[in-house]
Amino acid sequence: MEKRTPAILGGQKAFDPGIPFTAPTTPAWEEVAPSLEKMYRSGWLTKGPYLRLFEEKMAKLLDVKYAIGVSSCTSGLILGLQALQLDKDKGEIIVPSFSFMATFHSIWWNGFKPVFVDCEPDTFTVDVDQMRRAITPNTVALAAVSVFGNPLDFAAVERLGKEYDLPVFYDSAHGLGTIYEGKPLGGHGSFESFSLSPTKLLTGGEGGLVTTNSEKIAKHIIAGRDYGNPGSYECPYVGLNARMAEANAIIAAKGADYLESYAQYRNKVAQAYKEGLSDLPGLTFQTIRAHSRSSYKDFAVIVGPEFGISRDTLSKALTMEGVPNRAYFNPAGHKLSCYAQSQVHLPVTEKVSDSIVCLPISSHMDLELVSKICEVIHELYEVREQLS
Numbered sequence: 001m002e003k004r005t006p007a008i009l010g011g012q013k014a015f016d017p018g019i020p021f022t023a024p025t026t027p028a029w030e031e032v033a034p035s036l037e038k039m040y041r042s043g044w045l046t047k048g049p050y051l052r053l054f055e056e057k058m059a060k061l062l063d064v065k066y067a068i069g070v071s072s073c074t075s076g077l078i079l080g081l082q083a084l085q086l087d088k089d090k091g092e093i094i095v096p097s098f099s100f101m102a103t104f105h106s107i108w109w110n111g112f113k114p115v116f117v118d119c120e121p122d123t124f125t126v127d128v129d130q131m132r133r134a135i136t137p138n139t140v141a142l143a144a145v146s147v148f149g150n151p152l153d154f155a156a157v158e159r160l161g162k163e164y165d166l167p168v169f170y171d172s173a174h175g176l177g178t179i180y181e182g183k184p185l186g187g188h189g190s191f192e193s194f195s196l197s198p199t200k201l202l203t204g205g206e207g208g209l210v211t212t213n214s215e216k217i218a219k220h221i222i223a224g225r226d227y228g229n230p231g232s233y234e235c236p237y238v239g240l241n242a243r244m245a246e247a248n249a250i251i252a253a254k255g256a257d258y259l260e261s262y263a264q265y266r267n268k269v270a271q272a273y274k275e276g277l278s279d280l281p282g283l284t285f286q287t288i289r290a291h292s293r294s295s296y297k298d299f300a301v302i303v304g305p306e307f308g309i310s311r312d313t314l315s316k317a318l319t320m321e322g323v324p325n326r327a328y329f330n331p332a333g334h335k336l337s338c339y340a341q342s343q344v345h346l347p348v349t350e351k352v353s354d355s356i357v358c359l360p361i362s363s364h365m366d367l368e369l370v371s372k373i374c375e376v377i378h379e380l381y382e383v384r385e386q387l388s
């Protein structure tokens with residue numbers, strides 16, 4: 001068979017039209033339509049019975065006392081952190097830099113300073129020893145993230161929190177579908193906040209979910225998502241409009257029935273990528289923590305020097321082939337200009353951030369497509385000398 005000339009060298013695109021980077025997997029229309037219609041005709045569009053049903057379902061699924069639907073993971077993080085009522089005068093929260101901007105922004109919106117620490121080179125989740133070293137008398141809390149759905153070392157972070165009497169909270173935006181030590185996420189630390197935006201395994205269109213076993217935190221968030229109004233109009237603190245609309249709750253509640261199958265399927269996609277790329281030198285994959293399952297919200301590849309093509313060139317070449325890809329998280333938190341005053345050097349985060357590329361994945365992606373993408377990456381590898 002004649003060899004294909006890659007698009008970056010003037011050949012035809014491998015995928016024309018291009019493929020999506022991701023696409024939401026939602027329940028069949030027939031499954032959500034009756035509830036959507038009923039809700040629409042009732043005129044009860046927000047703060048209604050479907051939100052309560054969704055919350056009850058998620059509390060059961062995640063085995064946690066309180067599951068509170070909010071407008072986004074970001075608003076959940078902002079309100080959850082506010083609920084901890086920490087000392088503003090001290091004001092530092094230790095957080096891994098290898099995360100999405102919303103993790104740090106929630107800290108900033110509460111008037112605290114994010115103190116960035118490094119991640120582990122293989123799991124990309126927080127390096128707990130670095131966290132320990134970053135603790136000072138100004139530290140008021142620890143925050144951590146299950147990156148791409150790979151669970152962080154919850155046990156180690158929680159031990160550290162106990163040792164220094166610091167509350168711990170989690171950005172679990174990618175964590176629906178994750179299993180840690182045999183259990184879904186949801187019951188760790190003071191609270192966890194999940195995202196239901198369309199790139200996540202479980203989506204409501206938009207939305208978030210805060211889980212906690214603390215009644216005090218739950219009450220704070222329930223009033224906090226409604227401007228801080230406990231019902232009397234007398235606000236003891238400043239809240240947000242962070243409500244989840246009924247339409248979002250209906251879609252997410254039905255999707256929850258399929259979450260486990262979505263997570264299992266994404267693990268198959270990830271496995272197919274690994275098998276399809278493992279013979280190429282210089283490409284490595286995120287290490288999933290032992291006794292755990294990643295949700296594989298994203299499938300990440302590290303492009304090492306032995307591959308012979310830089311991450312940026314590979315990314316450009318794939319884009320030209322119609323294979324969208326993302327360099328998550330680049331820049332990492334400590335490199336974002338809004339946090340530039342932090343001026344720390346985090347060698348592991350910087351290395352991961354400079355060499356990572358996330359490939360297309362969804363909960364219904366055809367495995368044939370995965371092997372075609374792997375084939376394209378092999379073709380690029382064959383012409384690596386012409387690309388450098």
Ligand SMILES: Cc1ncc(COP(=O)(O)O)c(C=O)c1O
Pocket residue numbers: 071072073074075099100102103145171173174194195196197207208
């Ligand atoms: C790690 C992380 N945290 C927070 C968020 C924000 O989620 P949302 O868009 O629901 O606010 C995201 C979004 O993808 C994320 O990746």
